[in-house]
Amino acid sequence: MTSIKTPSTERPTPPDSTPAAALHSGTSDLRALVLNNLRQSGIYVALVVIVALFAVLTDGVLLSPGNITNIVLQYSYILVLAIGMVILIIGGHIDLSVGSVVALTGAVSAVLVIQQGHPWWVGIVAALVVGVAVGAWHGFWVAYAGIPAFIVTLAGMLLFRGLTLRVLDNISLSPFPSEYQQVAAGFLNGLLGGNGFDAFTLLIGAIAVAGYAVSGFRTRVARIRYQQPVESFPLFVARVVLVGAVLMYFAWQLAHARGLPIVLIILAFLVLVYGLLTRRTVFGRQVYAIGGNLSAAALSGVKVRTVNFWMFVNMGFLAAVAGVIYSSRSNGAQPAAGNMFELDAIAAAFIGGAAVTGGVGTVVGAMVGGLIMAVMSNGMQLMGIDQSTQSVVKGLVLLVAVAFDVYNKRRAGTAR
Amino acid sequence: MDDTILEMRRITKTFPGVTALEDVTLAVRRGEIHAICGENGAGKSTLMKVLSGVYPSGSYDGEILFDGKPMQFRGIRDSEANGIVIIHQELALVPYLSIAENIFLGNERRGRSGLIDWNLANAEAGKLLASVGLHENPVTPVIQLGVGKQQLVEIAKALSKKVRLLILDEPTAALNDIDSAHLLDLLRALKEQGITCIMISHKLNEITAIADSTTVIRDGRAVETLDMRADDVSQQRIIRGMVGRDLDSFYPDRESSPGDEVLRIEDWTARHPVQDRMVVEGVSLSVRAGEVVGIAGLMGAGRTELAMSVFGRSYGRDIQGRLFVHGREVQARTVAEAIDNGIAYVTEDRKRYGLNLIDDVRRNVSAAALDRLSRLGWVNGNEEIKVAESSRKEMNIRTPSVMAVVGKLSGGNQQKVVLSKWLFTDPDVLILDEPTRGIDVGAKYEIYTIINRLVAAGKAVIVISSELPELLGMCDRIYTLAAGRITGEMPVAEATQESLMELMTKDKELVG
Numbered sequence: 001m002t003s004i005k006t007p008s009t010e011r012p013t014p015p016d017s018t019p020a021a022a023l024h025s026g027t028s029d030l031r032a033l034v035l036n037n038l039r040q041s042g043i044y045v046a047l048v049v050i051v052a053l054f055a056v057l058t059d060g061v062l063l064s065p066g067n068i069t070n071i072v073l074q075y076s077y078i079l080v081l082a083i084g085m086v087i088l089i090i091g092g093h094i095d096l097s098v099g100s101v102v103a104l105t106g107a108v109s110a111v112l113v114i115q116q117g118h119p120w121w122v123g124i125v126a127a128l129v130v131g132v133a134v135g136a137w138h139g140f141w142v143a144y145a146g147i148p149a150f151i152v153t154l155a156g157m158l159l160f161r162g163l164t165l166r167v168l169d170n171i172s173l174s175p176f177p178s179e180y181q182q183v184a185a186g187f188l189n190g191l192l193g194g195n196g197f198d199a200f201t202l203l204i205g206a207i208a209v210a211g212y213a214v215s216g217f218r219t220r221v222a223r224i225r226y227q228q229p230v231e232s233f234p235l236f237v238a239r240v241v242l243v244g245a246v247l248m249y250f251a252w253q254l255a256h257a258r259g260l261p262i263v264l265i266i267l268a269f270l271v272l273v274y275g276l277l278t279r280r281t282v283f284g285r286q287v288y289a290i291g292g293n294l295s296a297a298a299l300s301g302v303k304v305r306t307v308n309f310w311m312f313v314n315m316g317f318l319a320a321v322a323g324v325i326y327s328s329r330s331n332g333a334q335p336a337a338g339n340m341f342e343l344d345a346i347a348a349a350f351i352g353g354a355a356v357t358g359g360v361g362t363v364v365g366a367m368v369g370g371l372i373m374a375v376m377s378n379g380m381q382l383m384g385i386d387q388s389t390q391s392v393v394k395g396l397v398l399l400v401a402v403a404f405d406v407y408n409k410r411r412a413g414t415a416r
Numbered sequence: 417m418d419d420t421i422l423e424m425r426r427i428t429k430t431f432p433g434v435t436a437l438e439d440v441t442l443a444v445r446r447g448e449i450h451a452i453c454g455e456n457g458a459g460k461s462t463l464m465k466v467l468s469g470v471y472p473s474g475s476y477d478g479e480i481l482f483d484g485k486p487m488q489f490r491g492i493r494d495s496e497a498n499g500i501v502i503i504h505q506e507l508a509l510v511p512y513l514s515i516a517e518n519i520f521l522g523n524e525r526r527g528r529s530g531l532i533d534w535n536l537a538n539a540e541a542g543k544l545l546a547s548v549g550l551h552e553n554p555v556t557p558v559i560q561l562g563v564g565k566q567q568l569v570e571i572a573k574a575l576s577k578k579v580r581l582l583i584l585d586e587p588t589a590a591l592n593d594i595d596s597a598h599l600l601d602l603l604r605a606l607k608e609q610g611i612t613c614i615m616i617s618h619k620l621n622e623i624t625a626i627a628d629s630t631t632v633i634r635d636g637r638a639v640e641t642l643d644m645r646a647d648d649v650s651q652q653r654i655i656r657g658m659v660g661r662d663l664d665s666f667y668p669d670r671e672s673s674p675g676d677e678v679l680r681i682e683d684w685t686a687r688h689p690v691q692d693r694m695v696v697e698g699v700s701l702s703v704r705a706g707e708v709v710g711i712a713g714l715m716g717a718g719r720t721e722l723a724m725s726v727f728g729r730s731y732g733r734d735i736q737g738r739l740f741v742h743g744r745e746v747q748a749r750t751v752a753e754a755i756d757n758g759i760a761y762v763t764e765d766r767k768r769y770g771l772n773l774i775d776d777v778r779r780n781v782s783a784a785a786l787d788r789l790s791r792l793g794w795v796n797g798n799e800e801i802k803v804a805e806s807s808r809k810e811m812n813i814r815t816p817s818v819m820a821v822v823g824k825l826s827g828g829n830q831q832k833v834v835l836s837k838w839l840f841t842d843p844d845v846l847i848l849d850e851p852t853r854g855i856d857v858g859a860k861y862e863i864y865t866i867i868n869r870l871v872a873a874g875k876a877v878i879v880i881s882s883e884l885p886e887l888l889g890m891c892d893r894i895y896t897l898a899a900g901r902i903t904g905e906m907p908v909a910e911a912t913q914e915s916l917m918e919l920m921t922k923d924k925e926l927v928g
Contacts, residue, residue: 222797222798223801226798226801226802227805228801228817228818280794280795280797281790281793281794281795282787282793282794283793285779285782285786285795286786288772289772289779289783292773292775293768293769293771293772293773295768295769296768296769296770296771296783297772297783299730299751299761299769299770300784300837301728301750301751301752301755301784302783303750303752359772359774360774
């Protein structure tokens with residue numbers, strides 16, 4: 001560098017003619033929004049396309065009230081697992097043991113309730129305690145002993161499967177008392193009556209839509225107040241109307257089947273809580289920071305070990321929730337329960353836009369990814385496609401989703 | 417005229433936005449030891465990468481003549497086939513493979529069956545080891561050797577490739593005195609066998625002890641080549657060549673009125689995290705409110721290691737010494753504790769240690785002080801945006817929005833984001849490690865202005881820099897660091913580039 005006397009030539013321009021301002025201008029609005037959010041919106045588009053495809057291929061059976069209810073009941077535990085999994089993946093980890101933990105927690109619950117005759121809630125509490133303990137075990141080895149999560153949870157997969165067999169003495173236990181079965185098979189209906197449909201379900205649907213619209217509007221107002229770029233107002237309205245329509249259609253269909261599944265309430269609650277946890281809490285931020293750049297996070301004062309530990313405790317807790325739901329749905333505990341669940345949960349997170357390298361992903365994305373898997377499986381089952389083809393298709397979808405992610409990153413030039 | 421083995425003619429190498437080498441001409445005589453020296457970032461390593469084909473022919477202008485024949489190396493294999501071997505500063509050995517496996521890696525000794533003949537390989541490796549004076553069994557894994565011995569394995573590996581021109585990049589930087597002396601003896605012995613050697617080094621005492629010629633590189637140009645045999649070249653003479661840069665009014669003016677002492681370290685010592693050597697040894701320094709203190713040191717002097725070991729013990733082990741903030745002794749055993757004690761460290765490598773490149777400006781700015789934006793663990797997102805926006809205005813971060821991804825900003829703007837992040841922790845003392853590395857001139861000026869604003873507001877600032885004019889232009893007081901020790905301290909009024917460089921290259925005298 002030699003002498004430079006007039007650095008003022010490089011003086012900055014005031015930041016007014018920025019894309020932020022351009023975003024308000026309207027015409028290229030939709031295009032810019034789609035392009036900017038291709039990564040995120042891509043999976044929504046994919047979900048819509050897949051739903052439409054199978055709706056046609058199954059002559060509308062896919063979207064029938066009974067089948068929609070069925071999808072919810074059948075895949076809820078995978079979605080619960082995917083919540084914990086995506087948080088781990090954002091933090092740069094993985095958990096291969098969740099299938100075994102689902103089995104173990106279900107088995108502990110079954111032994112207490114079915115074999116020893118304790119009340120149903122004792123089984124649930126015990127399952128959650130076991131799940132948290134398992135998570136703490138994994139968290140200890142990953143965070144404090146410095147063993148890669150892949151190894152720790154691979155060991156956990158074997159270890160907790162073995163413990164499941166031990167707890168169950170290699171036999172299946174069944175049936176649970178009816179209160180316990182309600183968790184996965186129960187419905188809230190008839191609370192407000194209704195004529196051939198459940199008005200309560202529709203009310204809950206309407207409340208959800210209103211909540212979505214209000215929180216969206218408040219975010220928008222706050223952003224404008226802080227002079228942040230927002231989508232144009234018509235686009236905002238269009239988005240709310242679209243999401244509202246989908247939610248109401250969904251509620252309508254449920255209302256015409258058996259009402260609001262209890263498990264859907266649990267799931268919605270978890271998605272809401274964990275959505276906020278990841279986006280709005282210090283803990284959530286630190287998870288993203290650790291996954292995005294471990295060294296930078298550590299040098300910013302993030303207590304990396306503590307955060308890693310709690311990520312695994314949380315996964316253990318959610319695996320136990322999934323274990324309770326699964327044991328409730330299958331009305332018992334089996335030694336082979338939860339086999340391969342980890343792979344479905346991992347696939348859901350990655351299809352939902354989580355990055356293999358960590359630091360990227362959302363809870364909602366993982367839910368959409370999980371739904372894509374669920375609709376594909378369900379649709380193919382309805383069509384009577386055999387197991388082998390189903391597996392091939394699902395494998396290819398996962399591969400394409402991650403390839404798309406890698407391609408996107410390379411194009412953005414921020415990979416590495 | 418001596419017999420010339422290598423001639424590099426009018427080499428120009430540019431990277432996007434930067435000219436790393438400009439019109440460099442270098443002639444090396446057969447059988448000599450040719451030293452290359454210059455400040456950090458002067459272009460020494462780039463020149464050697466051009467020579468060894470790391471930057472392939474066509475990616476630079478100019479020509480290379482080896483043994484009088486023009487050469488066009490497409491890669492390192494081409495240059496090695498001609499007997500040009502480079503040994504990098506960071507040794508490139510595979511730790512878990514044996515000495516022999518490393519020596520013949522990519523160049524395996526095969527038997528008639530096409531399989532590797534390990535007896536032959538080990539026997540040949542044994543001979544090569546003897547010729548470099550290393551008495552180790554060739555089947556020993558490299559990880560069991562110290563750095564000095566690993567260096568010898570690298571040289572043995574070079575010899576196995578029938579080396580005629582050996583290039584060593586900072587060969588003694590990581591070695592202790594005895595290993596260094598041994599290595600220099602070996603280079604003399606290789607010279608006797610007719611092997612030409614190019615050696616990049618910061619250690620001027622080594623250069624005057626061993627080199628036949630010295631080429632000085634400065635700002636991407638070959639300034640001069642000194643014949644060490646003909647003239648009696650002193651270290652001072654070399655220093656004059658290295659630092660002959662212009663000082664000008666590039667640095668914004670500042671009133672200096674230092675107040676009370678803010679940070680003091682006493683007898684600070686740190687050991688390398690894996691190797692058995694001290695990287696910081698008995699360092700004591702202090703900085704006052706409203707004062708800019710510089711730390712000058714060459715590559716490997718322990719500047720970053722010192723700063724990071726002070727900042728929550730983020731580097732090294734067996735860290736000892738006392739740390740005082742506002743006259744009170746504090747413990748800063750973790751980064752969080754260091755931040756709580758009002759210390760901020762702005763890294764020299766913002767991409768690796770400073771930023772989450774895939775996240776946006778807003779979240780990078782708040783990353784080190786999220787607790788200031790949160791209550792009971794909940795982050796106030798609106799306040800966060802406000803903080804980021806005010807940083808954007810104050811620091812003049814050129815970004816479309818605070819929601820823009822940091823990885824897409826220019827180096828200068830990324831640096832401003834890192835600075836914003838640390839200013840948001842409201843520190844009393846900022847340690848800035850190479851704050852203007854890799855950013856353009858306009859942004860540099862802005863960073864200097866920001867530093868001045870900080871000291872005017874009563875902050876204490878420590879600047880670590882490889883650019884001496886920067887230190888002379890910005891600081892009130894400068895410490896020099898060499899081999900982990902403070903070798904000098906002076907007010908800026910008494911300092912010159914020459915006097916600093918002399919202290920920066922002051923090393924313990926060599927044995928042997």
